[in-house]
Amino acid sequence: MSFLNKLNPRQSVIGILICIALMAVLPFVAHALGGTTWVRIIDMALLYIMLALGLNIVVGFAGLLDLGYIAFYAVGAYAAGMLASGHLTDNFAMIQQAFPDGMHFSYWLIIPVGALLAAIAGIMLGTPILKLRGDYLALVTLGFGEIIRIFMNNLGKDGFNLTNGPRGINGIESVSLAGHPLNRPLMIGDIQLNKEFLYYYLFLILVILSVIVCYRLQDSRLGRAWMALREDDIAAKAMGINVRNVKLAAFALGATFGGVAGTMFGAFQGFISPESFSFMESIVILTMVVLGGMGHIPGVILGAILLTLLPEFLRFTVEPLQQMVFGQLLIDTSILRQLILGLCMVLIMIFRPRGLWPRSEGGKKKVDDDSSQPAATATPSN
């Protein structure tokens, strides 16, 4: 992490230790301030950070606009839903025979399976649209997201009930660590750590891992190839970058993050349905990346935190304010949220196109981002 390089080793070790200590006590502070709900919100924020980091690989690093990213989250969640609940054994006699005691796969297996399935989905999406750029690519990814949702909704018919349709899959087992299922409270001395706390630490570890992976990817040969592709794909090709493989790697790796986050979502909620994976969610994650700063990891994390907290913030400030001023709720919080999301996207793109916390060019000569890409001249080229 670049900002640590500026400190001497001893300072940076102390810095990291302080960070870890702060993050370890964060849920307790949140619990003291606002009860379990707040810890839950922080858990969701961590999941969104993972998703935003994954989408950042595709949009921020490789410059490929993906409007259907939630599909990979869905693939991961449904992998968990099918492998860690009684749904498949209840509906398919063959599977019932193979697993007479029900399917109780460990999450050590389910997470890689979910990640792998999501990566395969990413490659499936990426392959037909390698040659497309910009807006066409965006449209096809959007279509992909919708298609996945339509399938989840419709593969729930009697006779071939794979996803249980709009009703969703219930009773997904929790993650067990060292024999302890995380949905049961854990007693350490006098302190009772309930489900939200335990998942907080699990998600925190996953987020830290994701951040490290993202930084390593960014500085790797592949990461530099993505950035070259983002700035100018023809030049990148001329420099000997295999554009096809590099693009597919971006889709597959981005999808992997979504898949892992999806399995965790399934395990955490215990229930999934197609409703959680709407187009709106894809856009929310995209807004996180855009708001924070495309291609800048701390910025993306900031964006994810801000936008996860936004609805809660509105609920605690704007709702009472409206009650006070008008005596009733004039604007529903979810509508206000959507309005603010839309405004965020428009205003950021117009006034701060590189996001709230953009990447610095790190000692390199400052290059104007806009001039490095061919400006959208008003004439279609022939």
Add this chain to the structure above:
Amino acid sequence: MSALDLLFQQLINGLIKGSLYAMIALGYTMVYGILGIINFAHGEVFMIGAMVAMTMTTYLLTVGVSPVLALVCAILVAMMASMAVSLMVERFAYRPLRHAPRLAPLITAIGMSFILQALAMLVWGREHLTFPEVLPSTRINLFNNVGITQREIIIVIVSFVMMGGLFFLVNRTKLGRAMRATSENVNVTALMGVNPNRVIAATFMIGAALAAVAGTLFATNYGSKVHFYMGFIPGMKAFIAAVLGGIGNIPGALVGGLVLGLVESLGAGYISAEYEDVFAFVVLVVVLIFRPSGLLGQRVADRA
């Protein structure tokens, strides 16, 4: 119903749907032809048109105006509302970004469509509303069991008249010539004394007017589908129709709309109605892979 009846019935359904798609697709294709961007908020312009028309019609019917007159007035008001909305979208979301990287206007467009949806929710709520019955829904039997309602005939006729008007406008009027010139080369056109900002604004408004008519006709035919999210799927489909016909190409949008409508109806009739929305996206992917310039397109879609 015999196999042949099913085929003809689906062809008729496809024609109705297709003419609506074509009208919306024209808005996408004209904006793309001139600015080279996808106007993502166009589906929302369609939605606003339908919503305004619904409110107007309901109001005029309660006042006691005759249904057809009410609908005509409502369409006119809806056109104006949609044009105003579209003009605002152009002014605030696209004009400041005309020289920005290509990703930027796309993201603001999605933002604008979110804002418009939220505003529609504020005004009309989030429930499904019903468009009052204004057009006669008497069914005319053509042969055997194949039929078409009077309303559907009106929809097809109105869409073709509107599209004919557009072709006249683009090919025979001064504004149309300015639009065609701007889409060839904006800088040279400006040198010839045409104000590109006005031409672009006019393009957005013409597209919006067509979308408002399409929205109203859509709402009269699929009465209970009027809600804040109604523009999303038809908007997507119309965009696909525009790509299918060759984006930037005005006759292409008409052909693309009709072909897409037929593909969808036949797919729904013969394969599965639940996967209706999937067919359109499959068409999009297939077209982009094998013929990215579209059915009637001349230029290669290298900018996409």
